[in-house]
Amino acid sequence: MSHTSESTVERITLPMLQRWKEDGRRLVMTTAYDAVTARIADPIVDMILVGDSVGNVCLGFDNTLPVSMAMMNHHLDAVARAKPRALLVADMPFLSFHLSPGDTIRNAGGFLQRGADAVKLEGGAKRVGVIRSLVDCEIPVMGHLGLTPQSVNAMGGFKVQGRKADDALRLLDDAQRLQEAGCFALVLEAIPAELAARATESLTIPTIGIGAGPDCSGQVLVFHDVLGLIEGHRPKFVRTYADGFQLLQEALSRWAVDVRNRTFPAPQESYRLPQGIGETIANWAPSNRIRCEA
Numbered sequence: 001m002s003h004t005s006e007s008t009v010e011r012i013t014l015p016m017l018q019r020w021k022e023d024g025r026r027l028v029m030t031t032a033y034d035a036v037t038a039r040i041a042d043p044i045v046d047m048i049l050v051g052d053s054v055g056n057v058c059l060g061f062d063n064t065l066p067v068s069m070a071m072m073n074h075h076l077d078a079v080a081r082a083k084p085r086a087l088l089v090a091d092m093p094f095l096s097f098h099l100s101p102g103d104t105i106r107n108a109g110g111f112l113q114r115g116a117d118a119v120k121l122e123g124g125a126k127r128v129g130v131i132r133s134l135v136d137c138e139i140p141v142m143g144h145l146g147l148t149p150q151s152v153n154a155m156g157g158f159k160v161q162g163r164k165a166d167d168a169l170r171l172l173d174d175a176q177r178l179q180e181a182g183c184f185a186l187v188l189e190a191i192p193a194e195l196a197a198r199a200t201e202s203l204t205i206p207t208i209g210i211g212a213g214p215d216c217s218g219q220v221l222v223f224h225d226v227l228g229l230i231e232g233h234r235p236k237f238v239r240t241y242a243d244g245f246q247l248l249q250e251a252l253s254r255w256a257v258d259v260r261n262r263t264f265p266a267p268q269e270s271y272r273l274p275q276g277i278g279e280t281i282a283n284w285a286p287s288n289r290i291r292c293e294a
């Protein structure tokens, strides 16, 4: 699908996602943090998330806690400039929805003014008030339950959630509360497949799983994980479809070899002077010119 014919490209909307959940059509979401990744992903996915995972994926932090509104705005602006047809969701970073209702609405509303279609925020029942106030301001909200990375300290690490009966029941209750508060979809992260399936069948809104088994209404994976752009440990739930890191390094090293053995750039990759000017510059000498100017 071309990005140049904007008027003919149908933008994905919230009612479409709801309809697709009802029709049993699986929803696909990935992350993008800049215009290039957004353009790669946009023709393929239904939703693009400017995730606060930008902190660990792109910015070199160990977790998402240092990610600020200024950082999120910077990356959202870049993605929005790609004018995606996919529904564009922006992640509310740590402390952007915890301090005061006014701040929360300004931060979330600011995301919409910059081009997001919706915001995502982490947390269960205790976020109901915040979610209601955003929805009242016509700001669509995607919830996020299970492993919520902004709670890494409270959870004692990035651990699978909802394995104990109490935790599983709380998650099912939270999912209901978030739906009642007005969320249009929920991300379910790192929870047992059976629990995600139960949540999905009990809700009317779509669930988007990441490490939550096959029975969610859709799936999300981080762009860099799908394409194998990150070296080192990968969570069990990541399936990688390319060895992007190696692929890109191989391409870059072929270019470096060409530079070093002087086969790059070739004549067709170089600009030429118009006829006659070559002789002029060949006759130039620094001392001549300085004498003329004096």
Ligand code: KIV
Residues within 6 Å of the ligand: 031, 049, 050, 051, 052, 053, 054, 091, 187, 210, 220, 221, 222
């Ligand atoms: O920040 C993020 O990328 C996310 C997804 C993994 C759901 O929250």
